[in-house]
Amino acid sequence: MSGSPVQREPMSTPVERGRGLSPRGRRLAWVLGGVAVLAVATGLVLYALSSNIVFFFSPSQVAANEAPKGRSFRIGGLVEPDSVKREGIDVRFRVTDGAQTIAVLYRGTLPDLFREGKGVVAQGTLEPDGVFKASEVLAKHDENYMPPEAAEALKKGGHPMHSGSVKP
Secondary structure, rough: OOOOOOOOOOOOOOOOOOOOOHHHHHHHHHHHHHHHHHHHHHHHHHHHHHHHHOOEEEEEEHHOOOOOOOOEEEEEEEEOOOEEEEEEEEHHHHHHHOOOOEEEEOOOOOOOOOOOOOOOEEEEEEEEOOOEEEEEEEOOOOEEEEOHHHHHHHHOOOOOOOOOOOOO
């Protein structure tokens, strides 16, 4: 037998041998896979939320350059008396918190409850010329309600409010 070559069985992989991963290895693979899926899902949710979050600023905060540049936000306060000017479909008005006033331009139909001297929240962007270009205008829906942020801004601005007329 000295002249005959020794035949060896070809090497096989663990899967071919029927072993696969050990139970501990399989558990680790499942855990790592689950963590990866969870990380991707969390990232997608945070991305979706970040594009939909809209912050509220008072006219005083906007005047102090605290509002974001080039990004949508909400501004709230009272519609200044004698400030509403209609130019076709465009409406110009001013929003005040008692301390500062911001000019607003809105193209569209205003809500039925929109009135001078009443509460309003407008969503849009601040133009380089300092005019707030609103994409949406919301008027307060009830005589006893105003968004808490707007009520607080009016209080800080020294605007006289009747007791019981504003519920934050």
